[in-house]
Amino acid sequence: MKLYDAARCPYCARVRIVLAEKGIEYDTVEIDLRDRPQSIYELNPSGKVPVLDDGFVLPESVVIMEYLEEQYPEAPLLPSDPRRRADARLLVHRFDELLGRDYYAFRRGDANRLSDRLAELPVGASLYTDVAYVAWIVRAREMLDVDLPPHLETWLGDLSRRPSVGRELELVAAL
Numbered sequence: 001m002k003l004y005d006a007a008r009c010p011y012c013a014r015v016r017i018v019l020a021e022k023g024i025e026y027d028t029v030e031i032d033l034r035d036r037p038q039s040i041y042e043l044n045p046s047g048k049v050p051v052l053d054d055g056f057v058l059p060e061s062v063v064i065m066e067y068l069e070e071q072y073p074e075a076p077l078l079p080s081d082p083r084r085r086a087d088a089r090l091l092v093h094r095f096d097e098l099l100g101r102d103y104y105a106f107r108r109g110d111a112n113r114l115s116d117r118l119a120e121l122p123v124g125a126s127l128y129t130d131v132a133y134v135a136w137i138v139r140a141r142e143m144l145d146v147d148l149p150p151h152l153e154t155w156l157g158d159l160s161r162r163p164s165v166g167r168e169l170e171l172v173a174a175l
């Protein structure tokens with residue numbers, strides 16, 4: 001299995017964390033986002049990472065998360081109850097409204113409501129949702145110098161005891 005990856009990319013981080021949670025071995029192909037090779041466009045016409053290749057080529061972080069969840073049902077990230085699974089997926093589906101849009105507006109220096117979004121973020125609902133959001137929370141604190149509200153600091157402290165997430169914190173610290 002190969003992951004076309006970029007260390008600084010939070011969408012790639014979702015996939016790295018899922019792979020680690022499930023104990024899946026893979027090779028990393030690091031893509032330079034400022035000078036992307038033509039080969040990445042052959043795998044994904046948008047040229048974006050992450051792309052997973054296990055003989056079947058798949059872009060889009062959420063689709064990859066779902067694929068890995070189904071291919072490797074051991075150590076599930078989604079809850080077992082169908083309604084809780086639907087709730088978890090809904091929160092990930094709403095990522096842009098709940099966090100992404102304001103995170104990127106803050107990063108660009110545009111008007112934003114990032115602090116409100118962080119204060120209201122529904123973390124802790126499921127491991128699946130937490131994995132889908134945590135990379136942005138880590139980057140907000142470590143790279144954008146955002147003060148996290150206390151409940152997010154506590155949540156992140158607990159979540160980062162998982163080796164999959166702890167590794168991501170180390171990776172961001174080294175960027």
Ligand SMILES: N[C@@H](CCC(=O)N[C@@H](CS)C(=O)NCC(=O)O)C(=O)O
Pocket residue numbers: 006008009010011012033046047048049050059060061062
């Ligand atoms: N919807 C995609 C977004 C991936 C994405 O935006 N990746 C960024 C790096 S963090 C990228 O490849 N950007 C290059 C570009 O926008 O051309 C996903 O969830 O995988």
